[in-house]
Amino acid sequence: MSIPREYGPILDAVRGLTWPARRRVSGVHTGSHLSRLRGRAPELSEYRLYRQGDDPRQLDWKLLARSDRAFIRLSDDRAVHPTWFVIDASASMAFPATTLDKWRTARALAVGLAAVAQRSGDPVGAVIVAGGGNVRVRARTRADVLVELVAALGSVDPAGSTPLAPALLNIPERARLVIVSDLLGDEPVLRGAAAARAAAGGDLHVLHVVSAEEIVALAALKLAVDPEDATIERPLDDVARQAYRQRFAEWRDNVARSWRLAGATYREVRAGDDPALEVRAVTAAESGRG
Amino acid sequence: MPVLASPSYLFAALGAAAVVVALHLLAWRRPTPTPFPTARFAPPSAVRAVSRALRPSDLLLLLARVVALLLAGLALARPTFSPAPAGTARVLLIDASRRVASMDAVRDSARAHATGADAVAWVRVDSVARSLADSVTGERADARGNLTAGLVAALRQAQRLAQTYAHVDLVVISPFAAESWDAATERVRREWRGDVTAVRVASRPDSDAVPRTHAATRVGEHALPPVDDPVGAAFTVAVDGASPALRVRRDAPSAEDSVWARGGGVLVWWPRPSQANSDTGTVGVSILTDGRESVAGHFRALSDRPITGAAILRWSDGTVAATEVPLSAGCLRTIAVEVPSSGDEVLRPAFTRLVRALAAPCGGGSSAAVDDATLARWATGDVRTPGRADSSAASDVATAAGASSPEASRIRDEPALPDSLTRWLLIAATLVLLLEWWMRRARGARATRDSVAQTDRREAA
Numbered sequence: 001m002s003i004p005r006e007y008g009p010i011l012d013a014v015r016g017l018t019w020p021a022r023r024r025v026s027g028v029h030t031g032s033h034l035s036r037l038r039g040r041a042p043e044l045s046e047y048r049l050y051r052q053g054d055d056p057r058q059l060d061w062k063l064l065a066r067s068d069r070a071f072i073r074l075s076d077d078r079a080v081h082p083t084w085f086v087i088d089a090s091a092s093m094a095f096p097a098t099t100l101d102k103w104r105t106a107r108a109l110a111v112g113l114a115a116v117a118q119r120s121g122d123p124v125g126a127v128i129v130a131g132g133g134n135v136r137v138r139a140r141t142r143a144d145v146l147v148e149l150v151a152a153l154g155s156v157d158p159a160g161s162t163p164l165a166p167a168l169l170n171i172p173e174r175a176r177l178v179i180v181s182d183l184l185g186d187e188p189v190l191r192g193a194a195a196a197r198a199a200a201g202g203d204l205h206v207l208h209v210v211s212a213e214e215i216v217a218l219a220a221l222k223l224a225v226d227p228e229d230a231t232i233e234r235p236l237d238d239v240a241r242q243a244y245r246q247r248f249a250e251w252r253d254n255v256a257r258s259w260r261l262a263g264a265t266y267r268e269v270r271a272g273d274d275p276a277l278e279v280r281a282v283t284a285a286e287s288g289r290g
Numbered sequence: 291m292p293v294l295a296s297p298s299y300l301f302a303a304l305g306a307a308a309v310v311v312a313l314h315l316l317a318w319r320r321p322t323p324t325p326f327p328t329a330r331f332a333p334p335s336a337v338r339a340v341s342r343a344l345r346p347s348d349l350l351l352l353l354a355r356v357v358a359l360l361l362a363g364l365a366l367a368r369p370t371f372s373p374a375p376a377g378t379a380r381v382l383l384i385d386a387s388r389r390v391a392s393m394d395a396v397r398d399s400a401r402a403h404a405t406g407a408d409a410v411a412w413v414r415v416d417s418v419a420r421s422l423a424d425s426v427t428g429e430r431a432d433a434r435g436n437l438t439a440g441l442v443a444a445l446r447q448a449q450r451l452a453q454t455y456a457h458v459d460l461v462v463i464s465p466f467a468a469e470s471w472d473a474a475t476e477r478v479r480r481e482w483r484g485d486v487t488a489v490r491v492a493s494r495p496d497s498d499a500v501p502r503t504h505a506a507t508r509v510g511e512h513a514l515p516p517v518d519d520p521v522g523a524a525f526t527v528a529v530d531g532a533s534p535a536l537r538v539r540r541d542a543p544s545a546e547d548s549v550w551a552r553g554g555g556v557l558v559w560w561p562r563p564s565q566a567n568s569d570t571g572t573v574g575v576s577i578l579t580d581g582r583e584s585v586a587g588h589f590r591a592l593s594d595r596p597i598t599g600a601a602i603l604r605w606s607d608g609t610v611a612a613t614e615v616p617l618s619a620g621c622l623r624t625i626a627v628e629v630p631s632s633g634d635e636v637l638r639p640a641f642t643r644l645v646r647a648l649a650a651p652c653g654g655g656s657s658a659a660v661d662d663a664t665l666a667r668w669a670t671g672d673v674r675t676p677g678r679a680d681s682s683a684a685s686d687v688a689t690a691a692g693a694s695s696p697e698a699s700r701i702r703d704e705p706a707l708p709d710s711l712t713r714w715l716l717i718a719a720t721l722v723l724l725l726e727w728w729m730r731r732a733r734g735a736r737a738t739r740d741s742v743a744q745t746d747r748r749e750a751a
Contacts (some may be wrong), residue, residue, distance in 0.1 A: 092327035184327050214328045222321035224329035234332035235321060244332040251331060 003150050006104075010112040011146075013276030019116045019283040022203050022265075025081045026174055047071040081203070082125065082139050083117040084171045085110045086164055087153070088181030088209075089130035091227040094158035095211055101271035102209050106180045107153045108275035109207055113178055114149055116283055122176075127167040128152055131160015134167060139175070161228035165189040168197065176203035183208055183255055185228070191262055198263030205282065206264045208255065211271040215248065217241050295368035303363020307356045314346035351733070354726035358719050365715035377408035378459065379451035383444040384427050385464030387416045387435025391492035396463050397427055399489050403461045409454075411447035415440025421447060434600075435470030437462070441478045448482070460486045465493035466665055468658040472601055479668055488669040493659055511535035511555065520629045521560045524636040528645035535620075536649050543622065552618035556652055563592060563628040583647055585640040588633075592626040599624070603648070612648065621652035 003011070050059060050070035058072040087110050093103045114124045118141065125139030126149050135152045137145065163186035164179070171177060177197060179190070183206075198204040217224075217236060226232035236244065252268065259266040269278050294300060346352050382400050390396055404410045404425065412422035416431035419439040441462070448458045460482060464470070479486065512529055515522030515538055525538050535555035537547055540562050551557035591605065599613030602623065612625045625648065629636050636645075660668075 091325075095325065095327050097325060182327060211327075214326070217326075217328075217332075221324050221326060223323045224326035224332055225323040226329040227325040227327060229330075232329050233323065234326075234329045235335055236332055240332050240335065244328075247331040247333075248328055 003147055004154065007108065007111050007150060010108050010276050010279070011115050014112045014116050014279050014283075015119075017116045017280065017283050018120055019083075019113070019122075021081045021176065023201060025079045026201075029080045045075045048074055080122050080141065081117075081120075082123040082172055082175040083114070083178065084139060084175045085114060085124075085126040085149075085178045085180060086167050086171070087126060087128045088164055088179075088183075088185065089128050089156045089158045090161050090182075090185055091131065091159050092161075092182055092184045093209070094227070095271075096213055099272075100158070102182060102211050103158050105269060105271045105273070105275055106207075106209050109209075109269065109278060110153065110178070110180050111146065111150060112275055112279035113282065115146055116279065117176070118143065118146055124149065125171070125175075126152065127171070128156050129162050129164050129167050130156045130158065131162055132156075134162070136170075139172075161185060163189065165193045168193045173197055173200050174202050176205070178205040178207065180207045180209065182210065187255065191258060194264060195262035204262070204264040206259050206266045207278070207282070208252075208259075208266065208268045209271055210252065210268055215245070217244050217248075292369040295370065297367050299366035300360075300363045303359045303366075306363075307359045310355050310359065311346060311352065314348060314352045348733070351726060351729055354722055354729060358722040358726060361715050361719035361722060365712045365719060368712050369715075370711070377455045378406075378457040379409040379411070379448075379455040380404060380407035380459045380461060381411045381413065381444045381448045381451065383413045383415060383440045383460070383462045383464070385416075385435055385437065385440065385462070385466075385470065385491075386414050386427060386430050387464075387467070387470055388430065388432050389435055389465050389467035389470065389494050390430050391465065391494045393427065393430050395491050397425070399463050399491060400425065400427070400461075403463070403487065403489065407459070409451060411444075411451060413440055413444045413447060415443070419443035435464070435467060437464060437466075437470045438472060438474040438478055441475060445478065445482055458484075460484070461489060462486055463489040463491060465491050466660040467493055468660055469600070471660050476668065479671065483671070485671060486669045488665050490659075490662075490665070511537075513537040515540050520631050520636045524629070524641060524645045525558075525649065527637055528642045529649050533646075533649050534651045548617060548622070551620035551622055554619035554652075556621060556623065556649060557617070558623045558625060558648060560625040560627075561592060561594065563590070564594075583640065583644045585638075585644045587635040587638075587641065588630045590628040592628055594626060603627070603644075614652065616652065619652075623648060 047060065047063070048071065050072050054072050058074075060071050060073050063069070063071050087106055089103070093106060094100055095102050110126065114126070118124045121141055123139040123141045124137075124145050126137040128135040128137075135156055137149050137152050139145075140148075164181060165186050168177070168190075177194065179194065181190075183190075194204050194206075219238075219241070221236050221241075224234045224236055234240065234244075256266050256268065265282070267278065267282060269275075380403065382404060384396055384400055386393060386396070400412075410425075412425055412427065414420050414422055414427050415436060417433035417436050417439075419436070419442065421443055444460055444462070448460055451458045466488065512525075512533065513536070514525045514529070517523045517526050519540065521538065521540065525536070529536060536558065537543075537550060537555060538558045538560060539547060540560060542561075543551075543557055543559050547557055591609070591611065599615035599622075601610040601612070602614045603610070603612035603625065605611050611627050612623060615622045615624070635641060
């Protein structure tokens with residue numbers, strides 16, 4: 001099975017990018033991220049006086065011979081950083097109905113960032129939350145995990161209104177968590193659960209997918225119906241449209257502020273924009289921080 | 291060719307139909323719902339919006355409503371498909387009252403006017419009016435004539451004939467005695483657009499002893515106001531021993547007066563002028579006339595004018611100044627004239643003759659006739675005020691009526707009863723309305739089913 005052509009541009013665009021962790025990771029397996037552990041890496045980091053219990057193999061015998069003092073050699077370990085994607089495939093992501101730009105953008109972002117993480121040697125896993133049931137991709141470092149992820153994304157049609165927060169329960173706590181969603185579902189609950197993970201030291205990234213049509217609410221739209229709740233029907237005239245724009249902008253500002261306060265790296269992504277640029281922006285921010 | 295009796299109803303229905311069409315073009319519609327994930331951020335409001343359409347919605351429903359309106363309007367407009375009226379009909383009103391000198395003369399005149407008409411309707415009137423089946427008019431009645439009643443009956447016949455004939459002429463054959471004539475005669479005349487051919491026949495003079503209504507007239511019982519009252523002075527001068535039993539009251543007659551009058555007396559109630567009597571219509575020199583006698587003087591009309599009874603005295607402008615109401619064998623005469631309290635106008639011969647006439651036996655009437663000028667105006671429809679003149683010699687004067695114009699022969703009021711076509715149109719309109727109701731109900735049920743199905747589909751999705 002191969003990767004569909006639609007992902008070719010994004011995979012090419014993210015080639016060579018790195019996505020360092022925001023903090024030292026606690027992984028055991030050797031990887032590309034700074035580990036919280038210090039030990040046997042060949043690069044010397046510092047000396048420290050020997051304390052009872054230290055591994056005698058780390059003693060610098062030459063320095064002991066010269067100075068008659070026991071020092072041990074410390075070095076920075078590198079570890080892998082598991083990266084998990086939670087991808088919203090609810091009915092609201094199937095918008096606009098003709099192009100499905102939100103869903104296409106979400107898929108491209110997930111694949112692009114997964115490719116960056118996988119090429120850094122990190123395990124990549126995903127949970128696609130859809131109305132017909134969640135689709136889970138196990139976290140692995142093998143190259144074919146991308147193929148598996150793409151296949152899982154292709155098997156899902158956005159529908160229903162399944163909450164995202166329960167999907168976080170089966171994701172390792174210290175893994176890097178990337179949420180790709182329009183946040184129109186259980187956003188407060190999801191934020192609460194994600195904030196707990198961030199407080200525990202996990203990386204948290206939120207990619208808020210917003211359609212340009214949602215921002216402007218075109219004049220041709222006369223009666224808006226929420227695809228996830230048919231009871232929400234709103235007629236839109238000029239006055240109502242103006243009020244809508246104001247309220248939607250305020251909501252987006254509040255959401256961005258709330259997620260950032262929760263310790264997340266929040267980014268609003270316009271559906272239909274070049275996803276490669278967004279991937280670069282996400283990874284570059286982390287690189288600069290590192 | 292259908293003729294609409296009230297086309298305004300049809301025009302109103304057309305206007306209403308136009309409004310209905312406009313409402314179908316400008317209707318509250320439910321906009322097409324569009325999935326929009328962020329719909330929750332729009333303010334909630336009623337989910338409907340007015341919109342204009344180039345083509346009306348619900349064509350069948352619109353058609354049913356318009357058809358129902360037009361049918362109802364057409365029914366109310368009362369269309370008729372009667373054939374076009376043609377020919378000439380004539381209504382002969384024959385006076386057979388006590389004032390007719392000779393019924394043979396009346397019959398001869400009637401036959402003469404009946405010739406040449408395609409149809410003739412005969413109406414006889416004495417104190418009451420009767421439609422006759424043929425020209426057998428019968429003998430003269432010993433009753434005071436009532437031209438008004440006869441005219442009403444004649445107009446009814448003319449109305450019936452006007453539905454069939456193009457022209458309807460109205461011929462009145464009568465001596466036109468003043469006692470048969472009243473204000474209503476003129477009002478009823480106005481209901482007839484065209485001219486009236488008035489044929490005057492000889493009048494029966496008083497010398498032929500027109501029988502009094504009340505044979506038990508008493509003589510010599512006079513109860514008059516004191517002579518210092520101008521009315522009392524006038525009656526004192528006017529009445530003599532041959533005058534009938536007479537009571538003249540300046541205040542409202544009592545029950546005893548009424549009982550007395552029913553025994554055959556003449557009760558005259560000549561009210562005193564009240565302080566509030568300020569009728570400015572009869573200031574200066576006024577003329578009173580009872581058809582035979584006229585008197586000019588400084589008289590004023592009392593504000594409380596008599597309204598019941600036959601007029602026995604009139605002002606020069608035709609308004610009633612005194613009336614007579616029969617009371618069994620007697621009568622009550624009400625005089626609404628204020629006479630001057632100073633001077634000798636009430637003692638002058640002309641006024642004395644007038645008062646003597648007012649003291650005459652009840653029901654006597656007079657042989658006075660409506661004058662020719664008044665009759666001519668009345669016949670041509672130019673009815674203003676009736677004048678009266680002595681007509682001592684009965685003459686067979688036919689007041690020219692001329693040829694009636696086509697419009698003149700028409701009756702103003704068309705029959706109001708709906709014919710069978712109107713009924714059927716109303717029934718059809720009702721049926722179409724029932725159909726419209728059924729269509730609306732079916733459409734509502736279909737919309738409900740669609741809504742439920744849509745909800746099910748959404749829930750299933």
